[in-house]
Every structure is written in C-alpha cells, then in structure tokens.
Amino acid sequence: MRKREPSIGLFIPCYVDQFFPQVAVATLELLEKLGCKVTYPLGQTCCGQPLANAGYERDTAGSTRHFLELFKGFDYVVAPSGSCVLHVKEHFPELKGLEEDTKEVQERIYELTEFIIDVLKVDVLKGSFPKKVGYHSSCHGLRGLRLASSSEMNVSPFNKAKQLLEQIEGLEWVELSRTDECCGFGGTFSVTEEALSVQMGKDRLEDHQKHQVEIVTGGDMSCLMHLQGIADRSKSDLKFMHIAEILNQSLA
Amino acid sequence: MSHPKAASQFLKDQANSHWHDETLWMVREKRDIISKTIPEWEELRNLASQIKDNVLSNLDSYLEEFEANALKNGIQVHWAKDAHEHNQIVLGILQEKNCKAIVKSKSILTEECHLNPYLEKNGVEVVDTDLGERIVQFLQQPPSHIVMPAIHLKKRDISALFHEKLDTEKGNEDPSYLTNAARLHLREKFLGSKVAITGVNFGIAETGEFVVCTNEGNADMGVHLADVHIACMGIEKIIPRRKDLGAFLRLLARSATGQPITNYNSHFRSPAKGKEIHIVLVDNGRTLQLGREKFKNSLKCIRCGACMNTCPIYRRSGGYSYGSTVPGPIGSILSPGLDMEKYSTLPFASTLCGSCSDVCPVKINIHEQLYEWRQEITKNHGEASKSIAMKLASVIFKSPLAYQFSGAMMRKAVRNLPKGLIYNPLNAWGKNRDLPEAPKESFQEWYKKNRK
Numbered sequence: 001m002r003k004r005e006p007s008i009g010l011f012i013p014c015y016v017d018q019f020f021p022q023v024a025v026a027t028l029e030l031l032e033k034l035g036c037k038v039t040y041p042l043g044q045t046c047c048g049q050p051l052a053n054a055g056y057e058r059d060t061a062g063s064t065r066h067f068l069e070l071f072k073g074f075d076y077v078v079a080p081s082g083s084c085v086l087h088v089k090e091h092f093p094e095l096k097g098l099e100e101d102t103k104e105v106q107e108r109i110y111e112l113t114e115f116i117i118d119v120l121k122v123d124v125l126k127g128s129f130p131k132k133v134g135y136h137s138s139c140h141g142l143r144g145l146r147l148a149s150s151s152e153m154n155v156s157p158f159n160k161a162k163q164l165l166e167q168i169e170g171l172e173w174v175e176l177s178r179t180d181e182c183c184g185f186g187g188t189f190s191v192t193e194e195a196l197s198v199q200m201g202k203d204r205l206e207d208h209q210k211h212q213v214e215i216v217t218g219g220d221m222s223c224l225m226h227l228q229g230i231a232d233r234s235k236s237d238l239k240f241m242h243i244a245e246i247l248n249q250s251l252a
Numbered sequence: 253m254s255h256p257k258a259a260s261q262f263l264k265d266q267a268n269s270h271w272h273d274e275t276l277w278m279v280r281e282k283r284d285i286i287s288k289t290i291p292e293w294e295e296l297r298n299l300a301s302q303i304k305d306n307v308l309s310n311l312d313s314y315l316e317e318f319e320a321n322a323l324k325n326g327i328q329v330h331w332a333k334d335a336h337e338h339n340q341i342v343l344g345i346l347q348e349k350n351c352k353a354i355v356k357s358k359s360i361l362t363e364e365c366h367l368n369p370y371l372e373k374n375g376v377e378v379v380d381t382d383l384g385e386r387i388v389q390f391l392q393q394p395p396s397h398i399v400m401p402a403i404h405l406k407k408r409d410i411s412a413l414f415h416e417k418l419d420t421e422k423g424n425e426d427p428s429y430l431t432n433a434a435r436l437h438l439r440e441k442f443l444g445s446k447v448a449i450t451g452v453n454f455g456i457a458e459t460g461e462f463v464v465c466t467n468e469g470n471a472d473m474g475v476h477l478a479d480v481h482i483a484c485m486g487i488e489k490i491i492p493r494r495k496d497l498g499a500f501l502r503l504l505a506r507s508a509t510g511q512p513i514t515n516y517n518s519h520f521r522s523p524a525k526g527k528e529i530h531i532v533l534v535d536n537g538r539t540l541q542l543g544r545e546k547f548k549n550s551l552k553c554i555r556c557g558a559c560m561n562t563c564p565i566y567r568r569s570g571g572y573s574y575g576s577t578v579p580g581p582i583g584s585i586l587s588p589g590l591d592m593e594k595y596s597t598l599p600f601a602s603t604l605c606g607s608c609s610d611v612c613p614v615k616i617n618i619h620e621q622l623y624e625w626r627q628e629i630t631k632n633h634g635e636a637s638k639s640i641a642m643k644l645a646s647v648i649f650k651s652p653l654a655y656q657f658s659g660a661m662m663r664k665a666v667r668n669l670p671k672g673l674i675y676n677p678l679n680a681w682g683k684n685r686d687l688p689e690a691p692k693e694s695f696q697e698w699y700k701k702n703r704k
Contacts, residue, residue, distance in 0.1 A: 014649075017695045018659040019688045024695035040699050043652035051645055053604065053623065055630030059642075062650025091623070143606035151284060152562065152610035154293035178277070182564045186603025191680035193601060195260035198684040199269070199568055200603075229685030 008038045009074035011109070013084040013221075014046035020221045026248040027080040027112060033251050034120055038078075041070040049087035053187045057093055064092050068101045076119065077109040080244045082141020082219050085111045090144070111145055112244055113160045113219055122164075127250030130170030134213030135161055135243075136204065136227065137180040138220035147219065151180050161219060161243055168250045176207045185226035201230045208238065215239045217246055255601040259569035272404060273567040279400075280561040282510025283611070290502070300499045301615035304552035307490055308542060314457040314490045315533065321460025322531060325522040330532045335365035338534045342367060342449070342482055343374055345530055349480055351376070351447045355438075357464070357471035358382040359451030360398050360555055361484050361534060364577045367449075379441040381470040383434055390417050396571030398578055399508045399557035404570055438470070448474035452485035452531070453554070454500060458493045461521035462531065465504060465514040472518050480528045483520065487533050488542075488551040500554060503613035507556040541589045546624045550585045552614040559608035559618060565601055574598060581608035585621040592632055599625035659694060666690035 008031065012024045031038045047067060048060030067088070071077050079085050089106045116122050137159075141147040148159035165171055184190070184200025191197075205227055208216050218224050221242055228240040263269050287293050307314060319329045332338035338361075346354065354371070356362065356378055368378045368389075380389045384401035388394065390413055395401030402410070407425040414420040420433045450471045454463040462483055464471045475481045491500065505514045523529040542548045560566045560580030571579040576587040576595055584598035599622045608618040648654045667690040681687065693701075 012695050014655070014659070018663060019690065021691050021693065021695035021698050025698065028699075040703070042696065042700070042704075044696070045652055045655040046645075046649040048649060051642060051649070053626070054642060055600075055626035055628075056642060056646065057627050058631075059646040060649075062646065066650050066652070139603065139605035139607070143610055150607070150610045152607060154288050154290070182603050182605035182607070184564065184603060186605075189600070189603050193256045193259060193565075194680040194683060195256070195263045196565060196568055196601075197603075199263055200564055201685075203273070203568075225688050226685065229681070229687065232686040233684060 005037050006075035007073075008036050009071045009077045010038050010040040011047075011071065011077050011079035011084070011088075012040070012044060013079060013081045014044075015225070016080065016221050017044065019225070020242070023080055023221055023242040023244055026242065026244040027078075030112075030244050030248040030251065031078065033248070034116065034122060036120070039074070044070060047084045047087050049084055049091070050187055052087060052091045057091060060091075060093055061095060064095060064102075065098065067092075068095075068098055068105060071105055071109075072101055074108065076115065077105060078112060078115045079109070080112045080219070080242060081221065082111045082138050082145050082147060083222060085109050086140040086144035111141055111147060111219060113164055114145060114147055117160045117163060125164060125167040125247070125251065126169075127167075127247070127252070128169040128171075129246055129250040132172045132174050132212055132214045133165060133246070134174045134176060134208040134211065134216045135159075135165070136183060136208075136216055136218035136220075136223055137161075138218055138223045139180075139182050141219050142180055148180070151178075161217075164247060165217075165243070168246070171246075171250070174208075174211045174213050176211060178207055181207075183223045183227055185223045187222070190226055197226070198230060201227055205231055205236070205238065209236070213238065215241055215246070217241050217243050219243055253575060255569070255573055255575075255597040258573035258575065259565070259601070262570045262573055263568065269568055269570070271406075272570060275403065276561045276567045279509060280558070280611070283507055283558060283561065284510075286506045286510045286512065290506070296499055296503055297613055297615050300503055300554075300613060301552065303491060303496050303499065304614050307492065308488070308548060308551055311487065311490065311542065314492060315487060317457040318455050318460055318490055319533075321457070323460070325460045327460065327522065327529045327531055330530060332532055332534045332536070334536045335534075338365045338484065338532055338536065339367050339370040341532050342484070343371060343376070345480065345482055346371070346376055346447055349447060351445075351480075353377040353379070353441070353445055354447045354449055355379050355381050355441055355445040355470075355474040355478070356449040357451070357466060357474055358385050358401070359449065359484055360395075360578060361451055361486050362449065363394060365484075365534070365536065367484075379438070379445075381438050381441070381474055382466070382468060383431065383470075386434060386438065387413065394572075394577065396579065397557060397560055398555050399560075404572070442473050442477050445474065445478055447480040447482060448478035449482045449484065450475060452483050452489050453504070454497060455485055455490045455531075456492075456494050456497070457490055459521065461494075461519050462489075463497065463517055463519050465501070465517050467509075467511075467515045469516045472516055475518075475520070479526070480530065481520065481523070482530045482532065484532045484534060487535055487538050488553075504554055504556050507558040507611070507613040537590050541586070544589065547585065547589060547621055549616050550582065550589070550618075550621060552616050553582050553586070554614055556613055558611045558613065562607045562611045564603070564605065564607070569601070574601070581618045581622070582616070585616075585618055585625060588625050588629065592629060596629050596633075599623075599629060656694070656696065663690040663692075663694070667692075 048063040587595035
C-alpha cells in the first residue's frame with residue numbers, strides 16, 4: 001500500500017509575509033518542485049519572537065495559542081527562517097492544557113534547508129546559478145538549530161545550506177574570513193543598540209565585499225534585511241537573495 | 253551609563269574600535285586553532301561542566317571538606333558573607349601584622365569587592381603586580397578585561413604612561429624595554445612587602461590546597477618574598493579532587509589566550525616555617541545566585557574570558573561599556589544578580605548569537621541566561637515602562653485581522669510617505685539603514701489570489 005502523502009504546513013514569518021512575499025512564494029514553489037504537498041494556513045500572524053526576545057515572553061500566550069491552532073495536525077511545519085523556528089522550538093510559553101500540542105509542533109517544525117536535507121533527504125539538485133555567492137550564517141539557525149557546525153566547536157565541519165548550494169551548477173560558494181560572525185540584527189537590538197548593530201553589519205558586509213561576493217544569501221530575511229539596508233544606504237551593488245529564491249530560481 | 257550609550261561613544265573612534273575588534277578576534281582565533289589540536293576538546297568541556305555541576309550541587313559539603321583539610325595543613329580560614337566583610341578581614345590581618353604596603357597579583361574577586369580603594373583609604377599602599385593590572389592601576393582605571401586588563405590600550409599609550417610614572421625614555425615603545433622598566437619598578441615593591449595577596453583559581457576540597465595560575469610568575473614572586481600570604485577565593489572556586497585539575501588546566505589557558513597552559517600553576521598547601529597562609533572564602537551574592545534555578549549555572553565560570561574575546565558586542569564596545577567588574581557576556585549574566593536595576597541594560601547588550609555558549613569551556617548556557625534575565629528585568633520594570641510598540645504587538649499578533657490591517661497600513665506608509673517622514677531622527681532603524689521596498693501585496697494576499 002502506498003504511504004499517505006505527508007501534510008506540510010507552510011509557516012511564513014510576519015515580516016516575510018509583509019515585506020518579502022517573493023521569498024514566501026519561492027519557498028512554496030521550491031517545496032512543490034521537490035514533490036511536496038504544501039498547505040499555507042490562512043490567518044497567520046507572528047510567532048511572538050520580537051516580544052519574547054525583548055523580555056515579554058509572558059505576553060506571547062495569545063500569539064502562541066493562535067499559532068498552535070493553525071498548525072495543529074500537520075505532519076510537518078516548514079518555515080524559511082531559522083530564527084522563528086528556533087523561537088517556536090525553545091521559547092513558546094507553557095500553556096495549560098496545550099502542553100501536548102506545543103510539544104507536537106516543536107517536534108515537527110523545520111527550517112527550510114534542514115527540512116530538505118534531513119526529511120526530504122534530497123541529495124541531487126539539478127539547476128544552474130552562475131554567481132559568486134556569500135552565505136550569511138544566521139546565528140539562531142547556526143547555533144540554535146545546528147544547521148552548520150559553528151566555528152567555536154571542535155566537531156566535524158558541516159553546513160546544510162552549503163550542501164544544497166554546492167549542487168547548483170556554476171554557483172561559486174565564497175569562503176569568508178569570519179565564517180559565522182553575527183551580523184548585528186538581533187531583533188530589537190537593531191534599534192536599542194543602533195550604533196553597534198550598524199557597525200556589526202558594516203563589518204559583515206566588508207567581509208563579503210573583500211571576497212568579491214556578488215550575491216549575499218542566507219536562511220533568514222531579517223539578517224539580510226539589516227545587511228541590505230546598510231548596503232543600500234552606501235549605494236553598494238551587492239545583491240541579496242534568500243536561499244529559497246536561489247534554489248527555486250536555479251531549479252526552474 | 254547605559255550600555256547603548258557607552259557603546260556608541262566607544263564606536264565614535266572608528267579606527268580604535270576596529271583595532272579593538274581585530275585584537276580580540278586574534279585572541280579568539282588562537283583559541284580556535286589550539287582547541288582544534290585536542291581531539292577530545294568537546295569531551296573535555298563536557299567533563300569540566302559536569303564536575304562543576306557536581307560542585308554546585310554539593311557546594312556546602314565540599315566547602316566544609318576544603319576548610320577542614322586546609323586547617324589541617326596549617327592554613328587559617330576566614331569566611332566573608334559579602335565584599336565589606338572580606339575587606340575588613342583582609343585589613344584586620346594587615347593591621348595585626350602592622351603592614352602598610354602590600355603586593356597583589358591579579359584577582360577579579362578583590363576588584364569585585366573594591367579592596368584597593370578600601371585599603372588605600374585605611375592607609376595601606378596596594379601595588380598590583382600583574383603588568384596589565386599595574387598599567388590600569390597607574391591610570392586609576394579598573395581592568396577592561398578579566399584576563400587582559402589593559403587590552404584596550406596601545407603600545408604608545410603605555411609608553412607615554414611609563415614615561416610619566418617610571419621615567420622611561422619618551423617615545424620608546426619597545427615592549428621589552430617597557431616590560432623591563434616595569435620589572436625593575438615592581439622588584440622594589442616585591443622586596444618591600446611583608447604581605448602578599450593573591451586570588452585563587454581552584455580550591456581543592458580533597459587536599460585543602462589551592463592553585464593560582466599566572467603567566468608572569470608575579471603571584472609566586474610576591475608570596476615567596478612575603479611572610480604572610482592572603483588568598484581571596486570565591487566559594488564557587490572549589491573542585492572536588494586534585495585529579496580534576498587536569499581537565500580545567502587544559503581548558504583554561506587554551507580558552508583564555510590560546511596557549512597550551514598558563515606558565516605558572518602554583519599549588520599552595522601549607523605555610524613554610526615561620527610564615528602564614530590565610531584563605532578568605534567569599535560569598536558576596538554567590539549563594540543567592542546558587543538559589544536561582546535558571547542562573548546558578550553562571551557560577552561554573554572559571555574566568556577564562558573566552559566569551560569576551562568571541563563576543564561581537566564586547567569586541568566593538570570595549571570592556572568599560574558594561575560598567576561592571578566582570579564585563580562581556582558572562583558579566584552580563586552575573587552582574588544583574590548583584591544589582592538588577594544598575595545592570596538592567598546588560599542582558600540586552602547581545603544579539604543572542606550564542607557564540608559565548610559555544611566557546612565556554614565549562615558549557616555555561618550564557619545566551620540562554622541572557623534571554624532569561626530579560627524576562628526578569630522587564631517584570632521588574634512593570635507595565636508602565638513597556639513601550640507602546642510592544643503593547644501594540646502583543647495585541648496585534650494574537651488577532652489575524654488586526655495583523656493584516658496593521659501590516660497593510662505599514663506597507664502603504666512605507667511606500668507612500670516621503671523619505672523625510674519615515675527616516676525622522678527618532679527612527680533608529682533608518683539612521684544608517686534603508687528600509688526594504690514595501691511590496692504592493694503581502695504573501696497572504698498573493699496566496700488568496702493565486703492559490704485558493
């Protein structure tokens with residue numbers, strides 16, 4: 001008997017929904033190209049991360065309850081953001097009577113590249129993208145979800161995004177001097193510590209620029225939005241694309 | 253001063269802050285390289301972390317065992333519940349010995365207790381003998397880093413300082429020349445001190461001995477020339493057995509500076525004939541922290557400073573931006589336990605990037621504790637201080653309709669308002685960054701049109 005097709009709920013973070021709909025479209029199309037049946041539950045808002053990281057986790061009960069209702073029953077929940085996935089996994093507040101639902105969602109939620117590698121176990125991607133690409137390893141995905149080995153640790157090196165991008169013909173993965181330094185976005189940090197945030201972003205960009213990167217990519221639009229904001233202000237010609245956009249475009 | 257204010261001041265001198273970042277990054281790179289030459293590095297971290305977990309769970313009995321063994325060895329043991337008691341005990345010993353000048357090797361604990369100003373006020377001359385400490389002492393500054401106290405200064409700063417204080421040649425920036433001048437100056441102080449104070453890196457319960465790690469040998473020089481050795485030790489510095497030292501000594505120097513081991517790891521067990529050793533065991537908020545389930549882990553710290561070297565904030569804002577004795581990530585989870593109001597901005601001086609936790613040799617979950625301190629601090633601030641944006645967000649995010657409406661309004665505003673209005677001076681995002689171009693429709697709207 002053929003196995004039932006797994007149901008996949010697409011979770012699109014609020015700022016992606018509002019400011020980067022093209023990234024959400026790319027995620028949806030990419031998953032479909034990889035043979036997935038994807039549903040996007042309507043009425044999504046925000047996972048609550050901005051509040052929680054600002055110290056108001058206790059005020060996220062409402063948004064969490066709403067999230068759990070929307071994504072209950074899916075075999076998998078997939079999102080194009082390591083940061084929001086980490087929030088769901090680690091910082092959803094405890095809600096009386098919803099402990100089981102919470103645990104279920106936390107076990108079934110995946111960041112996009114992690115889902116493609118670990119669940120879909122895709123090992124061949126046929127596509128072409130002849131560009132020099134610099135990868136920004138967003139911290140929550142990197143050290144929270146362990147999407148790659150962090151430079152601090154003495155473990156066998158791995159990087160799920162690299163594993164995918166390296167299969168794309170013509171794509172040149174550019175090694176940076178500081179492979180996984182934070183870009184300085186940090187949610188509310190970007191405005192409460194504006195000076196530091198911007199300096200960190202400038203330093204990150206410089207690393208990409210000095211290695212002749214053409215396109216900066218990553219798994220989190222929040223970091224890319226911050227970096228792009230600084231790059232655009234200085235009239236730099238660096239381009240920014242979410243990894244879902246590169247993969248989706250190459251596979252076309 | 254709040255951290256953001258201090259940080260933006262530090263960043264004003266771009267060249268200097270860039271240099272500071274590069275200098276500390278170099279130390280982290282040395283640490284990365286040497287830690288990867290130890291195949292069992294991650295196992296070592298696990299082991300050290302577990303030993304410290306055990307210590308924190310049985311601190312009372314280990315401390316009693318340590319005291320009993322130290323007493324047997326002829327060491328005099330004192331207990332201080334806070335900084336003030338600690339300072340009184342030290343002064344009491346000095347007065348009993350009629351001692352007016354002491355040498356001290358690096359001890360973050362005595363910084364924490366503000367021992368220097370206390371002794372000076374009571375007529376005792378204190379000379380810090382660690383080179384970096386002596387430099388900041390000349391400048392009447394606290395250390396800016398717990399392992400490299402003068403890391404914020406350049407050779408030319410030190411050359412000018414030594415010219416003024418030690419009469420070295422003007423403009424001579426040769427490190428060997430300057431170090432030699434400091435040695436000659438300190439030699440005199442060593443010879444003239446009847447009492448030497450040191451910190452303690454590890455107190456061993458099983459034997460009642462303690463271990464002091466320095467690179468310059470200044471602790472040993474001070475102690476061996478003096479009649480009385482006072483060792484000031486935070487109660488969390490206990491380890492159960494001498495053999496546990498293996499794990500810690502291998503981790504400490506590699507994490508701190510990227511060297512295989514500290515140059516001097518001196519064991520002190522019992523006083524030589526005619527001499528005295530005193531240990532002052534200090535609580536100063538540590539048992540309180542031990543009682544905080546989410547934060548007790550912070551007491552595992554062995555003060556290697558690796559979290560400072562790796563922290564992208566610390567590297568760019570400097571040690572003084574934290575305004576606390578222990579700066580950087582570990583300082584930001586220790587300090588609020590001492591005074592939550594005063595240090596309320598520190599847990600927010602982080603992007604929660606987690607590099608500190610991955611670099612920590614005893615695996616303290618530093619970034620998770622930063623997150624937890626934020627939850628505590630906002631409780632303390634109450635509803636009134638919560639920003640309007642935050643209040644709005646908590647309402648908007650639980651209702652899809654409110655969210656869609658406000659999202660659409662926001663996009664429309666960004667698209668249509670003149671730039672001057674969006675990027676007004678109050679808008680911290682827009683000061684140095686552009687906003688993304690606002691699309692006409694959200695994904696949700698696109699999906700309804702194209703897929704439903």
